Amino acid sequence: NAGVTQTPKFRVLKTGQSMTLLCAQDMNHEYMYWYRQDPGMGLRLIHYSVGEGTTAKGEVPDGYNVSRLKKQNFLLGLESAAPSQTSVYFCASSSGTGRTDTQYFGPGTRLTVL
Amino acid sequence: AQSVAQPEDQVNVAEGNPLTVKCTYSVSGNPYLFWYVQYPNRGLQFLLKYITGDNLVKGSYGFEAEFNKSQTSFHLKKPSALVSDSALYFCAVRDYASGGSYIPTFGRGTSLIVHP
Numbered sequence: 001n002a003g004v005t006q007t008p009k010f011r012v013l014k015t016g017q018s019m020t021l022l023c024a025q026d027m028n029h030e031y032m033y034w035y036r037q038d039p040g041m042g043l044r045l046i047h048y049s050v051g052e053g054t055t056a057k058g059e060v061p062d063g064y065n066v067s068r069l070k071k072q073n074f075l076l077g078l079e080s081a082a083p084s085q086t087s088v089y090f091c092a093s094s095s096g097t098g099r100t101d102t103q104y105f106g107p108g109t110r111l112t113v114l
Numbered sequence: 115a116q117s118v119a120q121p122e123d124q125v126n127v128a129e130g131n132p133l134t135v136k137c138t139y140s141v142s143g144n145p146y147l148f149w150y151v152q153y154p155n156r157g158l159q160f161l162l163k164y165i166t167g168d169n170l171v172k173g174s175y176g177f178e179a180e181f182n183k184s185q186t187s188f189h190l191k192k193p194s195a196l197v198s199d200s201a202l203y204f205c206a207v208r209d210y211a212s213g214g215s216y217i218p219t220f221g222r223g224t225s226l227i228v229h230p
Contacts, residue, residue, distance in 0.1 A: 004157070031216075040222065041222065042204065042220055042222035042223050043204065043220040043223075048217060090157055092157075098216075100208075102160045103150075103158070103160070103218070105150075105159070108157055
């Protein structure tokens with residue numbers, strides 16, 4: 001039982017390049033989330049999904065797109081990377097059984113945009 | 115709307131002393147409250163949560179948290195700090211009220227440093 005895994009762990013991009021971050025969970029969770037963590041800003045929600053085929057915008061969605069084609073995977077895409085997107089990205093999942101369910105987090109992806 | 119505040123960016127405590135990490139919240143209904151811990155270069159891990167009932171909640175690694183409705187607080191505590199408790203701690207809230215968001219709101223985090 002691997003929990004929540006993220007690929008890749010590190011990445012360096014040049015401004016304007018694109019990339020996709022992959023999140024996978026093996027807990028059959030309905031809800032999945034993408035966050036970014038920046039110093040002094042805490043965790044900010046980018047996008048989330050409440051089930052396969054659904055996505056919704058979070059607090060800071062601009063410059064990002066997501067897809068949830070399979071229940072176990074949640075992809076975060078950067079179409080044209082900018083230095084402001086330098087951050088640590090965390091994926092999380094939760095069962096979706098209600099407001100009491102806890103989130104399980106992946107180990108993070110450290111992205112640097114030059 | 116729901117919000118959570120962690121008024122201290124950093125808390126310093128000597129090993130063996132009690133520790134408190136503060137959290138206050140704002141919701142329109144009743145809250146569900148959570149504490150998570152993040153060790154360096156790791157993802158967040160669940161520590162404990164308050165749903166209903168006893169105001170003192172016990173969690174992992176000897177941590178506990180006290181829910182105080184009148185003060186809208188949910189402070190994290192431990193009777194005797196360990197150097198290994200040094201980490202970043204996040205408080206989160208969900209609103210119980212109908213129509214409230216099932217997406218939790220996180221505080222900005224508090225860095226706990228335990229000195230030997």
